[in-house]
Amino acid sequence: MLEKLKEQVCEANLELVRRGVVIYTWGNVSGVDRERGLVVIKPSGVDYEGMKPDDMVVVNLITGETVDGHYKPSSDTPTHLELYRAFPTIGGITHTHSINAVAFAQAGLDIPALGTTHADYFYGSIPCTRELSQQEVEEAYEMNTGKVIVECIKELRLDPMAIPGIIVKNHGPFSWGKDAASSVYHAVVMDVVAEMNLKTLLLNPNAEMKQYVLDKHYMRKHGPDAYYGQGKQ
Amino acid sequence: MLEKLKEQVCEANLELVRRGVVIYTWGNVSGVDRERGLVVIKPSGVDYEGMKPDDMVVVNLITGETVDGHYKPSSDTPTHLELYRAFPTIGGITHTHSINAVAFAQAGLDIPALGTTHADYFYGSIPCTRELSQQEVEEAYEMNTGKVIVECIKELRLDPMAIPGIIVKNHGPFSWGKDAASSVYHAVVMDVVAEMNLKTLLLNPNAEMKQYVLDKHYMRKHGPDAYYGQGKQ
Amino acid sequence: MLEKLKEQVCEANLELVRRGVVIYTWGNVSGVDRERGLVVIKPSGVDYEGMKPDDMVVVNLITGETVDGHYKPSSDTPTHLELYRAFPTIGGITHTHSINAVAFAQAGLDIPALGTTHADYFYGSIPCTRELSQQEVEEAYEMNTGKVIVECIKELRLDPMAIPGIIVKNHGPFSWGKDAASSVYHAVVMDVVAEMNLKTLLLNPNAEMKQYVLDKHYMRKHGPDAYYGQGKQ
Amino acid sequence: MLEKLKEQVCEANLELVRRGVVIYTWGNVSGVDRERGLVVIKPSGVDYEGMKPDDMVVVNLITGETVDGHYKPSSDTPTHLELYRAFPTIGGITHTHSINAVAFAQAGLDIPALGTTHADYFYGSIPCTRELSQQEVEEAYEMNTGKVIVECIKELRLDPMAIPGIIVKNHGPFSWGKDAASSVYHAVVMDVVAEMNLKTLLLNPNAEMKQYVLDKHYMRKHGPDAYYGQGKQ
Numbered sequence: 001m002l003e004k005l006k007e008q009v010c011e012a013n014l015e016l017v018r019r020g021v022v023i024y025t026w027g028n029v030s031g032v033d034r035e036r037g038l039v040v041i042k043p044s045g046v047d048y049e050g051m052k053p054d055d056m057v058v059v060n061l062i063t064g065e066t067v068d069g070h071y072k073p074s075s076d077t078p079t080h081l082e083l084y085r086a087f088p089t090i091g092g093i094t095h096t097h098s099i100n101a102v103a104f105a106q107a108g109l110d111i112p113a114l115g116t117t118h119a120d121y122f123y124g125s126i127p128c129t130r131e132l133s134q135q136e137v138e139e140a141y142e143m144n145t146g147k148v149i150v151e152c153i154k155e156l157r158l159d160p161m162a163i164p165g166i167i168v169k170n171h172g173p174f175s176w177g178k179d180a181a182s183s184v185y186h187a188v189v190m191d192v193v194a195e196m197n198l199k200t201l202l203l204n205p206n207a208e209m210k211q212y213v214l215d216k217h218y219m220r221k222h223g224p225d226a227y228y229g230q231g232k233q
Numbered sequence: 234m235l236e237k238l239k240e241q242v243c244e245a246n247l248e249l250v251r252r253g254v255v256i257y258t259w260g261n262v263s264g265v266d267r268e269r270g271l272v273v274i275k276p277s278g279v280d281y282e283g284m285k286p287d288d289m290v291v292v293n294l295i296t297g298e299t300v301d302g303h304y305k306p307s308s309d310t311p312t313h314l315e316l317y318r319a320f321p322t323i324g325g326i327t328h329t330h331s332i333n334a335v336a337f338a339q340a341g342l343d344i345p346a347l348g349t350t351h352a353d354y355f356y357g358s359i360p361c362t363r364e365l366s367q368q369e370v371e372e373a374y375e376m377n378t379g380k381v382i383v384e385c386i387k388e389l390r391l392d393p394m395a396i397p398g399i400i401v402k403n404h405g406p407f408s409w410g411k412d413a414a415s416s417v418y419h420a421v422v423m424d425v426v427a428e429m430n431l432k433t434l435l436l437n438p439n440a441e442m443k444q445y446v447l448d449k450h451y452m453r454k455h456g457p458d459a460y461y462g463q464g465k466q
Numbered sequence: 467m468l469e470k471l472k473e474q475v476c477e478a479n480l481e482l483v484r485r486g487v488v489i490y491t492w493g494n495v496s497g498v499d500r501e502r503g504l505v506v507i508k509p510s511g512v513d514y515e516g517m518k519p520d521d522m523v524v525v526n527l528i529t530g531e532t533v534d535g536h537y538k539p540s541s542d543t544p545t546h547l548e549l550y551r552a553f554p555t556i557g558g559i560t561h562t563h564s565i566n567a568v569a570f571a572q573a574g575l576d577i578p579a580l581g582t583t584h585a586d587y588f589y590g591s592i593p594c595t596r597e598l599s600q601q602e603v604e605e606a607y608e609m610n611t612g613k614v615i616v617e618c619i620k621e622l623r624l625d626p627m628a629i630p631g632i633i634v635k636n637h638g639p640f641s642w643g644k645d646a647a648s649s650v651y652h653a654v655v656m657d658v659v660a661e662m663n664l665k666t667l668l669l670n671p672n673a674e675m676k677q678y679v680l681d682k683h684y685m686r687k688h689g690p691d692a693y694y695g696q697g698k699q
Numbered sequence: 700m701l702e703k704l705k706e707q708v709c710e711a712n713l714e715l716v717r718r719g720v721v722i723y724t725w726g727n728v729s730g731v732d733r734e735r736g737l738v739v740i741k742p743s744g745v746d747y748e749g750m751k752p753d754d755m756v757v758v759n760l761i762t763g764e765t766v767d768g769h770y771k772p773s774s775d776t777p778t779h780l781e782l783y784r785a786f787p788t789i790g791g792i793t794h795t796h797s798i799n800a801v802a803f804a805q806a807g808l809d810i811p812a813l814g815t816t817h818a819d820y821f822y823g824s825i826p827c828t829r830e831l832s833q834q835e836v837e838e839a840y841e842m843n844t845g846k847v848i849v850e851c852i853k854e855l856r857l858d859p860m861a862i863p864g865i866i867v868k869n870h871g872p873f874s875w876g877k878d879a880a881s882s883v884y885h886a887v888v889m890d891v892v893a894e895m896n897l898k899t900l901l902l903n904p905n906a907e908m909k910q911y912v913l914d915k916h917y918m919r920k921h922g923p924d925a926y927y928g929q930g931k932q
Contacts, residue, residue, distance in 0.1 A: 019256075023485075023654070025695075026583075045695030075686065075694045097583045099658065103665035106581040107673050115339040116404045117259075117330045134678040141682050170675045171582045185257070192256070192332065198665060199336035199431060207340050209403045212367040216374050220308065228308045229258075229278030252722075348805040349870045350725075350796045418723070425722070425798065432802035432897060440806050442869045445833040449840050453774065461774045462724075462744030489718075489887070491928075492816075511928030541919065541927045563816045565891065569898035572814040573906050600911040607915050636908045637815045664898060 001068050002040055005031050006053040009040045012092065012180035017048045019188045021098040028074040031092045031180035032084050037061040041080060043071030061085065075142060082146025083176065087153075087160040092180035094187040100194035101173040101187075104128060108169050111194050114207050118193045119217035123162040126190060127152050131169045149174060162222070165190045234301050235273055238264050239286040242273045245325065245413035250281045252421045254331040261307040264325045264413035265317050270294040274313060276304030294318065308375060315379025316409065320386075320393040325413035327420040333427035334406040337361060341402050344427050347440050351426045352450035356395040359423060360385050364402045382407060395455070398423050467534050468506055471497050472519040475506045478558065478646035483514045485654045487564040494540040497558045497646035498550050503527040507546060509537030527551065541608060548612025549642065553619075553626040558646035560653040563638045566660035570594060571633040577660050580673050584659045585683035589628040592656060593618055597635045615640060628688070631656045700767050701739055704730050705752040708739045711791065711879035716747045718887045720797040727773040730791045730879035731783050736760040740779060742770030760784065774841060781845025782875065786852075786859040791879035793886040796871045799893035803827060804866040810893050813906050817892045818916035822861040825889060826851055830868045848873060861921070864889050 012029040016022040025048070030041035040056045057069035064081055066073060074080075080093045104111050104126075111126040113119060118126075129152045136144035149166050164186045165175035175186035200207045221228040245262040249255040258281070263274035273289050290302035297314055299306060307313075313326045337344050337359075344359040346352060351359075362385045369377035382399050397419045398408030408419035433440045454461040478495040482488040491514070496507035506522045523535035530547055532539060540546075546559045570577050570592075577592040579585060584592075595618045602610035615632050630652045631641035641652035666673045687694040711728040715721040724747070729740035739755050756768035763780055765772060773779075779792045803810050803825075810825040812818060817825075828851045835843035848865050863885045864874035874885035899906045920927040 023658070024651070043696070072696055099662050100665065102581060102583060102662045103669060106662060106666040106675070107670035109669055114403065115335060117335060131676065132679070134676070137678050137682045141686070170580065170679055188256070196332050196335045196339060198669060199333065200339040202435060202668060203336060203342055203431060204340035209339070210364065210367070212370050213365070213403055216370045220374070230276070230305055347869065348801060350801060421722070429798050429801045429805060432799065433805035435901060436802060436808055436897060437806035442805070443830065443833070445836050446831070446869055449836045453840070463742070463771055489891070490884070509929070538929055565895050566898065568814060568816060568895045569902060572895060572899035572908070573903035575902055597909065598912070600909070603911050603915045607919070636813065636912055664902060668901060 002033060002036075002038060002058055003053065005033055005040045006056040006058075009042070009056050009092075009180045010051060010053040012094070012184045013042050013051060014048060015181070015184045016094070016096060016187070019184070021096045021187055021191055022048070027094070027096040028076055028080075029092065029094045029180050029184055030074075030077075030080045032061065032090075034088070034091075038067065039077075039080060039084060041073050041077055043069070044074045046071060076145075078140070078142040079146040079149070079174070082143055082150060083174070086146075086150040087176070089161050089178075090164075090176040090183075091178045092183040093174065093176045094180075094183040095172070095174050096187050096191075097172045098187065098191035098194075100191050100198060101167055102171075103198060104194055105167040105172050106170055111167065111190070111197055112208070113214055114197050114200050114209050116213065116217045117189075117196060119209070119214045120221055121186060121189050122165065122193070123218040123222070124158070124214065126163065126165055126167060126193075127156060127158075128167045129169050145171070162218070235266060235269075235271060235291055236286065238266055238273045239289040239291075242275070242289050242325075242413045243284060243286040245327070245417045246275050246284060247281060248414070248417045249327070249329060249420070252417070254329045254421055254424055255281070260327070260329040261309055261313075262325065262327045262413050262417055263307075263310075263313045265294065265323075267321070267324075271300065272310075272313060272317060274306050274310055276302070277307045279304060309378075311373070311375040312379040312382070312407070315376055315383060316407070319379075319383040320409070322394050322411075323397075323409040323416075324411045325416040326407065326409045327413075327416040328405070328407050329420050329424075330405045331420065331424035331427075333431060334400055334424045335404075336431060337427055338400040338405050339403055344400065344423070344430055345441070346447055347430050347433050347442050348426075349446065349450045350422075350429060352442070352447045353454055354419060354422045355398065355426070356451040356455070357391070357447065359396065359398055359400060359426075360389060360391075361400045362402050378404070395451070468499060468502075468504060468524055469519065471499055471506045472522040472524075475508070475522050475558075475646045476517060476519040478560070478650045479508050479517060480514060481647070481650045482560070482562060482653070485650070487562045487654055487657055488514070493560070493562040494542055494546075495558065495560045495646050495650060496540075496543075496546045498527065498556075500554070500557075504533065505543075505546060505550060507539050507543055509535070510540045512537060542611075544606070544608040545612040545615070545640070548609055548616060549640070552612075552616040553642070555627050555644075556630075556642040556649075557644045558649040559640065559642045560646075560649040561638070561640050562653050562657070564653065564657035564660075566657050566664060567633055567639040568637075569664060570660055571638050572636055574635050577633065577656070577663055578674070579680055580663050580666050580675050582679065582683045583655075583662060585675070585680045586687055587652060587655050588631065588659070589684040589688070590624070590680065592629065592631055592633060592659075593622060593624075594633045595635050611637070628684070701732060701735075701737060701757055702752065704732055704739045705755040705757075708741070708755050708791075708879045709750060709752040711793070711883045712741050712750060713747060714880070714883045715793070715795060715886070718883070720795045720886055720890055721747070726793070726795040727775055727779075728791065728793045728879050728883055729773075729776075729779045731760065731789075733787070733790075737766065738776075738779060738783060740772050740776055742768070743773045745770060775844075777839070777841040778845040778848070778873070781842055781849060782873070785845075785849040786875070788860050788877075789863075789875040789882075790877045791882040792873065792875045793879075793882040794871070794873050795886050795890075797886065797890035797893075799890050799897060800866055800872040801870075802897060803893055804871050805869055807868050810866065810889070810896055811907070812913055813896050813899050813908050814892075815908075815912065815916045816888075816895060818908070818913045819920055820885060820888050821864065821892070822917040822921070823857070823913065825862065825864055825866060825892075826855060826857075827866045828868050844870070861917070
């Protein structure tokens with residue numbers, strides 16, 4: 001079932017390796033089929049080498065039950081499901097432990113919007129969530145990770161498609177997009193932007209970008225009058 | 234039309250990928266045919282993989298109108314055109330978001346001339362432009378980016394062929410040279426020099442190089458009595 | 467003799483090169499056969515290129531004497547033997563000079579537990595040993611390096627399988643695991659974590675992680691109720 | 700003439716590229732034939748790609764005159780000749796602009812001996828030379844670069860084979876060894892050590908290593924009773 005989505009999700013997982021944002025079994029990508037209420041996700045703790053579409057696991061979007069696949073789904077599945085349920089516009093989710101984004105997560109700092117590379121994809125700072133409480137960690141860690149992400153996005157009144165990623169304190173980045181491939185793209189960009197911004201802050205701790213530059217760069221790619229790229233045919 | 238220049242410009246764009254200074258669709262290279270008043274440039278938002286000379290776009294140097302090609306030109310085309318019109322000696326232009334040069338751009342700092350690697354290609358600090366005003370950004374962002382670069386080079390009374398690159402505040406590097414390939418070469422060197430200089434400043438915030446070392450290294454490669462390399466046959 | 471273990475140890479040594487944590491002849495991996503009281507280890511100062519299982523050296527776990535092989539064993543062999551003798555649960559040991567772990571070793575600082583990447587493999591800070599005394603260095607350097615590691619682990623009352631690595635002051639990382647491959651895995655993770663934590667500390671010198679997050683992440687992979695991965699079949 | 704030495708020197712130059720310490724035409728390696736009083740060196744400003752032994756240039760050790768080859772020798776040839784004339788034990792010399800060693804050179808700081816990776820190859824800090832005077836730069840820059848290196852080594856009473864490299868202020872590293880390949884090896888190690896030590900100093904500006912650790916590590920590889928490696932057969 002869901003052969004096409006399995007292919008997309010498998011390919012998006014393999015792209016993580018090619019782009020150098022994961023090693024070993026780290027990271028995971030999923031995609032959702034909204035009509036059927038099903039999520040396709042990487043299996044837990046399985047090597048990328050030799051991974052095939054048929055190894056992907058299908059889980060129920062609401063109940064989280066596995067409905068297809070010969071492996072257990074990623075242990076981060078409950079986090080993915082929380083995000084899909086809270087944000088109906090997103091179609092794919094990626095989680096990595098990419099080094100530069102993790103550095104900001106461990107520092108407990110937002111990745112600030114300091115330049116146009118950032119502004120081309122993220123319409124403002126990439127927020128760092130609050131710390132999970134001991135109770136949240138012990139009772140339902142992965143689900144509560146998702147809830148804390150959702151809480152952070154909602155409290156800041158962000159459009160998840162305009163800030164397609166976040167970093168979880170002491171953990172690392174989650175990103176999303178219209179589909180699995182797009183969420184990987186945002187994971188890669190987030191790590192590059194984090195490296196740029198770390199280096200920027202070492203040179204100038206007071207660096208900042210004007211709001212109107214952020215507006216312009218984001219809008220020329222994503223606004224109603226976007227003119228970057230070849231347009232929709 | 235302009236088959237040879239399209240080949241050179243396409244090849245120069247692909248070189249950006251091989252040298253690791255761009256990912257995805259980031260960056261763009263152009264070349265100019267001064268006699269015909271035409272500029273050949275990378276299409277907007279198109280992947281490097283599989284890019285062919287025939288995909289390059291030809292625009293009018295004065296009017297900016299597309300005169301050949303099946304794609305829209307790079308959204309940064311107006312910036313390139315401003316530079317070609319202001320600096321008659323340059324034949325090719327490159328724009329990237331390479332990480333180390335961007336770090337200086339986001340920090341709002343010149344890339345200082347601290348060593349002979351820098352001096353072999355750039356006869357002095359690589360300047361960081363002033364911030365564009367809100368009006369400049371909103372009215373004609375890409376053209377005004379070009380105007381701010383030209384203003385910076387002219388105010389500092391620099392010879393653009395002696396300082397073949399600049400960083401635009403909060404944005405990133407633009408570089409140029411006698412042709413498209415040369416502008417890519419300068420883009421790569423600028424990022425290496427930026428990494429060297431960032432690390433130097435972390436070790437010693439007061440690092441500097443004497444003017445006579447700068448003079449010597451630049452002149453032995455580029456002066457009237459240059460003796461580096463195999464000479465002109 | 468020990469053909470299977472030689473294959474595993476040779477393969478683990480070659481993996482060091484593929485993972486980019488050693489260059490030239492740096493680093494070494496060993497594995498132990500507890501029943502026979504024998505250790506298989508990389509030969510001293512031999513290139514990785516072309517290295518074959520038959521080039522591995524077999525030494526006696528107790529006496530350190532070479533009992534098989536056409537090369538001299540790694541000069542670090544006495545360090546490995548000390549660790550195998552002190553920690554009966556470990557089956558493989560790796561030593562590298564990987565850049566980021568060495569930076570902490572040279573700084574004389576523990577690699578602090580700042581995030582879940584760390585917590586997935588190391589149940590607490592990765593300690594930095596005390597400095598060896600002049601007498602310890604001059605009398606039996608490699609053996610005393612082992613003794614200082616053992617002393618550090620015991621004084622901190624650590625389970626070596628829960629903190630499967632350490633950094634030796636002014637020297638570099640040693641790691642271990644259930645077998646040779648596992649010790650390499652921990653060497654690679656330690657260097658990635660060291661890079662993350664160095665960058666974190668540059669952003670926020672006061673960064674820290676709550677104990678309950680460390681508990682959760684370590685236990686979901688390694689505790690009695692571990693649920694990460696596909697489980698034991 | 701000197702076919703064997705040309706092959707060694709060409710191969711050593713190509714190794715610079717494979718090890719990632721040079722790009723474009725940067726860097727150069729030479730080797731000396733002491734009996735004939737001739738030096739074989741890379742041609743000036745020629746690409747590494749497709750470089751053949753026959754492209755190497757032979758110059759007279761005393762006069763510096765080109766005695767064989769179809770190219771001009773590296774512009775740094777006078778620096779190499781000064782070193783060969785001052786240090787009769789060295790057989791090969793390498794110059795690069797590798798990023799981390801250059802950072803120390805631009806900072807005007809010695810690369811301090813902070814760990815055993817350093818101590819395995821360099822018996823003490825790798826010194827940074829004094830700045831050349833304006834007169835030295837203008838009159839005979841490359842020759843005086845060599846003289847300043849020699850002055851530095853002699854003033855510090857160093858054995859050039861025990862400290863097989865140096866960094867020239869505002870310029871970059873020169874290294875040497877018993878032959879061309881060995882000088883490249885030391886160039887690569889110097890850059891790795893520079894990266895380690897830069898990161899160490901960011902973590903702990905007061906980091907240091909005891910003299911007796913330096914003694915031990917250097918001597919176990921290079922002393923009269925060296926026991927690292929497979930020994931001389």
